[in-house]
Amino acid sequence: MRKTLHILAFFLALTPQLAQADYFVWADEKTGLSASFPDSWKIIANRQPNDILTVALPSGDDKALCVLRADTDKRFLIYPNRYRKDIQRAEFSKPYWDKYNANYQNVQILGYGDETGLGKGYASTEMITYVTPPDEPFENRAAIMSVTNYYDKTFMAECSSTQNAYQKYGTAFLSFMKTVDMKKAYHELTIGDHPRNFINNGTLE
Numbered sequence: 001m002r003k004t005l006h007i008l009a010f011f012l013a014l015t016p017q018l019a020q021a022d023y024f025v026w027a028d029e030k031t032g033l034s035a036s037f038p039d040s041w042k043i044i045a046n047r048q049p050n051d052i053l054t055v056a057l058p059s060g061d062d063k064a065l066c067v068l069r070a071d072t073d074k075r076f077l078i079y080p081n082r083y084r085k086d087i088q089r090a091e092f093s094k095p096y097w098d099k100y101n102a103n104y105q106n107v108q109i110l111g112y113g114d115e116t117g118l119g120k121g122y123a124s125t126e127m128i129t130y131v132t133p134p135d136e137p138f139e140n141r142a143a144i145m146s147v148t149n150y151y152d153k154t155f156m157a158e159c160s161s162t163q164n165a166y167q168k169y170g171t172a173f174l175s176f177m178k179t180v181d182m183k184k185a186y187h188e189l190t191i192g193d194h195p196r197n198f199i200n201n202g203t204l205e
Contacts, residue, residue, distance in 0.1 A: 028052050031070040031153060032183030033119075037176050041066075057172065062165035063139070066158065066176050073154040081186045084149075088122035089114060092147050092154075097126050100145075104130035110142075118157060119181040121148030129163050142166035144173055151185035 024041070027034040031052060041055045050069045057064040076087050093114055101107045111127040118125075125146040132139045143160035157180050159173035160166075 026053060028070075031155075032185075033068060033070060033155060034179075034181050034183075035068060035157075035176065036179040037066070038172075055176075057161075057169060059161060059165070059169065062161050062168065063141075064159075064161035064165065064169045064172075066160075066173065067156075068180065069156040069158070071154045072152060073149055074152045076149055077152055085115060085122045087149060088124060092124050092149060094124075096124070096147065097145075100147075101128065101130070103133060104128075105133065106131040116146060118146045118148040118155060118177070119150065120184065120186075121150035121155065121182070123148035140164075144170070144177070146177060150182050153182075155180075155182065 022039045023036045024039045025034070025036045026043075033052065035053065037055055040058050042058075044054050044056050044065070046052070046054045046067075048069065050071050051067055052070050053066075053068040055066050057066075076084075076091075079087065094112070097109075097112070101109075107128050107130045109126055109128050112125070114124050116123050116125040123146045125144065127142070127144045129140065129142045132141060140163040141160050142163045143158055145156065145158040147154065147156045149155075157177050159169070159176060161169050
């Protein structure tokens with residue numbers, strides 16, 4: 001499946017790029033998430049409670065947009081930093097996407113990969129086509145989505161458009177997702193499994 005994603009990335013690299021533009025840098029103080037995108041993209045209202053950024057590309061009826069989501073998720077703080085790759089494999093792999101895709105109809109998975117990376121986190125990424133849920137206007141759409149858990153939050157980046165127009169925006173979607181990053185929480189030289197200072201907090205005498 002990882003090979004499929006590589007093929008898709010190569011194909012998207014051949015598609016026409018959007019016109020060059022100045023870039024806007026966005027950052028969320030609460031979650032520490034950041035991203036950048038052309039200043040021709042427009043920040044619009046979020047739809048879901050866990051959406052922290054929704055940007056619409058200048059795409060008209062193609063309805064191209066990218067969304068960043070964040071949820072507090074402290075389940076994995078107890079594990080040493082070296083297990084973050086294993087956590088991704090165990091908790092944010094195919095079963096995660098199967099559950100997420102149940103929100104849509106007629107889902108077809110076009111590409112999938114583990115350890116793909118989103119910002120500083122180990123991520124899984126999938127590319128799908130789908131039909132919007134019954135409570136939304138009917139649309140055939142295509143999307144690329146990536147999810148990671150980093151420190152005490154789970155982050156997702158999702159970019160989509162109408163299915164027939166996806167090739168026009170695929171390169172821009174990937175470029176946006178590459179800019180997504182989060183505030184650094186782990187130090188490369190940290191020794192030991194826990195961030196606690198047992199001597200100073202009185203646990204050890």
